[in-house]
Amino acid sequence: MTPAVPSSAEPSDLAARAAQQHVVVIGGGIGGLVAARECAKVGMRVTLLEAREAVGGSIRTADLDGIVVDAGAESFATRGGTVRALVEELGLADAIVRPEGGGAWLSGIPDAPDAPLPVGGILGIPANPFADDVRRIIGWRGAWRAYVDRLRPPLTIGHERSLGKLVRSRMGARVRDRLVAPVTAGVYSAHPDEVDTDVAAPGLNAALTRVGSLSGAVDALRTDQKQKAGTTPGSAVLGISGGMGRLVDALRADIEAYGVEVRTGVTVTSIERTGSTWTVQTEVPDAADDEAPDAAAEPLTATGVIVATAEPPARALLEGLVDGLGEPGAAPEIEIVTLLLDAPELDAAPRGSGVLTVPGSHTAKALTHSTAKWGWLREAAGGRHVVRVSFGTQGEAAATVGLDEDGAARLALTEASALLGVALRPSQLVAAHRARFVQAQPTSVIGAAERRQAVRKAVQQTPGLAAVGAWLAGTGLAQVIPDAVAEADRLRHALLWR
Ligand SMILES: Cc1cc2nc3c(=O)[nH]c(=O)nc-3n(C[C@H](O)[C@H](O)[C@H](O)COP(=O)(O)OP(=O)(O)OC[C@H]3O[C@@H](n4cnc5c(N)ncnc54)[C@H](O)[C@@H]3O)c2cc1C
Structure with a gap:
């Protein structure tokens, strides 16, 4: 600089x-x-x-019955080290915390129960389509189709800019729609076909040409990343105790x-x-x-x-x-409804730190079980639970738009019940907060x-x-x-x- x-x-x-x-x-x-x-x-x-x-x-807080929660951004990526350096310069080094609660789950898989999101992929693209956690989501048919990627002659490999097109052509529609689309919708509010492979997964196209298959390229890139970072890729976000x-x-x-x-x-x-x-x-x-x-x-x-x-x-x-x-650029409008719940059924964190959805399967786009994810919030909530339900994505208005505050809270509660696999009653809702954001493209x-x-x-x-x-x-x-x-x-x- x-x-x-x-x-x-x-x-x-x-x-x-x-x-x-x-x-x-x-x-x-x-x-x-x-x-x-x-x-x-x-x-x-x-x-x-x-x-x-x-x-x-977009870094916004809400007060839910005396508990201060993040209503917008709730964490920061450690990539590049600049956010952490600022947090430390401002005297908050001791407040930096790691997320907990295990991985996220996937909901809305056609003809299959909800399941943990597979570990070991890049943007949902698996390194091994036959791994149990992958096969549970794409089925045997999807796994065999994805395996064709390994058999295709290297000559058919070219430089594909669209991530969705690349994944579909190499590993099939099930990998794109059930594994990659929930991640790109959750992280970028975008369909995989619109995502630029070189920006979202730098080095993937080059690794593909080098090793001859997409799953092999994912494996090679993850090994590279682990060696460089000395850690598991994907775990690189931190939060601040207190929000x-x-x-x-x-x-x-x-x-x-x-x-x-x-x-x-x-x-x-x-x-x-x-x-x-x-x-x-x-x-x-x-x-x-x-x-x-x-x-x-x-x-x-x-x-x-x-x-x-x-x-x-x-x-x-x-x-x-x-x-x-x-x-x-298209700027998706999203809404986040944060719920404070008196629900001991959630103590066991039935869906880990949260849930992503297969696009089109649910009204909500994603859910974060905040008291499972952040220890400081669990303590502050004193046995109650905080859950954030996100609505809206690129090209799809948030289902809460047009509803009043009570209506938005009711819809969020219904979606939370479905996504967490637990029947939550309106009487368990202690407080709710709704925030609207225009996300950058x-x-x-x-x-x-x-x-x-x-x-x-x-x-x-x-x-x-x-x-x-x-x-x-x-x-x-x-x-x-x-x-x-x-x-x-x-x-x-x-x-x-x-
Ligand atoms: C729901 C949500 C969750 C997110 N989670 C994370 C996360 O966990 N980690 C992460 O790293 N990033 C996250 N992000 C992204 C991150 O929060 C944003 O990229 C970042 O905060 C954007 O900052 P900004 O300064 O560009 O814009 P903004 O935060 O949008 O700030 C722009 C400001 O300009 C003001 N303004 C607008 N027009 C005028 C005007 N005419 N006059 C005066 N003021 C005006 C607005 O009121 C606003 O305060 C999240 C984003 C959203 C929406």
């Missing part, structure tokens, strides 16, 4: 130049908070504007200590540039009257702007200002990487402007955080040296 300040400059000169800058960050999700921190660190004046009443964006909301609280306190002014409940409606000065127009809700429309507030002037919202509001702000933004969807690069290039051609967040960096803290650091670094260099 480039150093924060150029080495040839006098420190006092740079400090004075930094102090003349005013950067406005629009959006207080993790991307905006991290970008604000990077600019404030070198002495720039920073104002962060967040439309909601709380910062954090991910603690990361947001610590980050907000940290940036405020650097002097960042954080304003919540302020929606940015437009940005304009005149020479090297930006004008940021905002709206604030009428505090005296909930029914009254939001009122325009005094505009802010700035020397730099960082747009850190999700894709739809970011495009609305950038449209007309930046050429070459291209077409928007996953980086692994075919064409997404090119689209992102084009937007990035267009934004970077506008002096004093930067854009961060999952719609450009890819979904997940491990993607958003290092990208926001790099993009803020680029902007502050440009501002200090123009």
